[in-house]
Amino acid sequence: MLPTRAVGLRRIALIGLAGALAVTTAACASERGSGDSASDTFIFGAAGAPKNFDPIFNDDGESFRPARQMFDTLVTYKPGTTELEGGLATAWTPSNGNTTWTFTLREGVKFHDGTPFNAAAVCFNFDRWYNMKGAAAQSQMIYYGDVFEGFAQNEGDISGDPVYKSCEAKDETTAVLNLNKAKGAFPDAFGLTSLSMSSPDALKKYDADNVTQSGEAFTYPAYATDHPTGTGPYKFESFDKANNTITLVRNEDYWGEKAKTARLIFKIIPDENARKQELAAGTIDGYDFPSPADYNSLKQAGDQVLIRPAFNILYLGINQKNNPKLQDVRVRQAIEYAINKDQLVRNRLPQGAYAQDQFLPNNVPGYTNAVAKYSYNPDTARQLLAQAGASDLTLNFYVPTEVTRPYMPNPVDIAAAITDDLKAVGIKVNVVQEPWNGGYKDSVQKAGKQDLHLLGWTGDYADAGNFVGTFFGRPKAEFGFDNPQIFDALSTADAQTTPDAKKAAYENASVLISQYVPAVPLSSSPPGIVVRSDVQGLIPTPLTDERFYTVTKG
Template identity: 45%
Template structure:
């Protein structure tokens, strides 16, 4: 892998945001040009703050939007698509069992700190992650490592999964061999993740001198990950500064980059956490592009000459239910009542751009494994009331968390969507207590730790495999959901262990049917998120995975 306030308050916030942009950046933008007068800084408006400058400690899209410009993984996705292509590895292969992966690495690649990239550097990264200790083993920090490679050399957290990573060997200077204990549907796709992007071994030595810490649900990230200067990747940009006061990360072109050099010298990614603020900043010329365009703004911007491409659907928004937080949710009839109470079609019509869809299961219909035969829960307030009565829960009260200061590709207006769901549930007789939390880190940490009885969250696929969706949530017990059901877990894992693509797809369909029969939460919608660029911008290819490469950007 995020306060929206009332509409009037959001408008005020937007106006203030634009005012700050116009004044706070005047000196920077006054110098925004090369000797020939061409613009040399591309400013992009992001909807949320990053959590870390080290992508291996993150699981959120706003961190990855920044780090993707500076770090590269062994594999990448083709520009504008979801097909796997070579990244730092030109070629890759595996044994028939899918347990030994061989990477033929690019030659002549340098890290931002001048270190040479080679097979030993690849192994230094994987062994670093495998040997994490203490708070680094928390699922709030090492989510992706645990999803892809399992646990650690020595599991200290009793909830950490068994390790699947076995070893990494530098066969020669330009050949790295990574072995796992069991085949997994997460590979080779997992090798393309930003969380497994490759860092300079010199930087890693500095990382290992610092610790992360936790107090309750709150995570304190290591200092190196919160300021520029230590992290070093191989990407077309290098991170120059993280100005948290102005909510922006500055990057500069890496002139020793191995591939096509970035077309614009400087890149600034600035947080503007309201839709109105981002739109007005683009219209005023204070930024050159922004993400997650409000559906109502698309035609307005296009008619004024701005470019507003829409990505293909590759995401999911869901209503999560944490059974351990509210015991009433342990009753199937209560979960079913909540599902029938929510008018998902209304969310699509009022909150999503054209092409938005009601979700029937925990993956979009663009992913192989989507099933037409899952159990459906159509909007029916009367049936919801009936189910609550049969469960002895007609006076149900439930706390619902929702995120502030963010929008996501699958969730363009969190508070507005929350208000619709709250109204639907209350029509069915369910009292909802709102609990707004700042997206990063408060909301994400609360959801991860199981502190929210109901919550809204979602997922944009990392790579095109069904397990990247359902396996993320339902391969094993997870605090976010707080349930144990072997039928669900077994069905989900079955697909991950099947090497034949056709058989794997059939197993994913069966898993989706088992999940929706149990109903751990309610899939809500899938959305085609739009992204906007200035009139003078030649934009990058837009990605269904929201993995835009800003090195492709230029100005007319």
């Protein structure tokens, strides 16, 4: 996740490494508690802080990481794959032209507050999302908006005809979801972390929908900050912001396989080098997105570097709103011709990464060799710029800092290589760096301040709409264009419910997108995750949605 969606994010204070390692061991011992041995606590170095713990209000991996341990979805994905399997539902059956979905639910499941999970709880959650309004709907319901397209009451810049119609609790274990139209994203999209099941009692008790807004910032209620209540293998204990640690404890009443460790701690360490040093010091047991340059040294130290399959896209975004010259397709083509993607992949990305000519990984149906190709050719780039009267082009290039993403291990280094390529064809580049959790995504996705920017996306499930539909399915401030032909093609593809029809429709959309060049696809990468030698049971997944209840130590 994601990535290209608009987010209201807070600034994260960087952890100073000096002196930190000396105190971390003591801190971790106290975090484990006097009754828990070191082998009964798994400590993971997180790259950033979560925005909050209510899944519906999030879209980024660092917010979803703890949420996935505390919440379950109706359907889920087999560990290490993108294949569907049962979650809180044991069966899901479409009818009425895929506008009705009947879920058979697991029996005997309880939320962390002891209340029952049943069909009424399922309908309560779906009705809650549908009826969101005001700041709650505006704040971060991006996944819901992408999948269900609209709310009972659209407000502000939210528009669209709702896919959701109603939900019926036929009996304790049968929930029937009624839609206004078929949606090709289902049933896979029912496994989105954003669509996790929350306790209706806890949602009401802690005023879960009482989100307030001040400017671009949102304040979330107690449910999202202190009382997330799901059905998952771990339960929320605390978020110690002073020590940048999130502590979860084992759910002894979990319906499935019980967690192997009594405690799961996420220690927030934004700096990748600091995460590496804490792993070496033994104060954390693992961390995500190690630098590819460190793979060998980590292995030599005895650590396990687990490589996921590539299931992501890195792109150079182009915002047509601020600079009229970017509205000329020849200029956008010139930008793509100017970038040496093969060299970028070879020098800046991990082994196994590959250059991209479209916005889908090559293992997702809809990927096609029929897209327009813009292989590296600086001479052609210069010619196109001259033909468009843009040989004096100056662009503001926004680049994120203080972040490591699966598709973007070092954004500053990647941006430097792209900047050199653009300058080589005569484009003047003003680089603007902003912290990822300090305004970057708001600047590029909400305010649209940039001409160019770096972003990307890790797929949530194996559906082309989760990539190209998320990027280009409707007008967005990030790209600043309005192309009804592309929007209609993606809408048509999203409505297909048979694999062959869906594949063909997304191939058509991919070709149209490649001809229009709304952004430049750069690469797909296989991100790594590293754990200590004594850690067992962690299953890396292409969706980067690892669950830690299977992990043991020692």
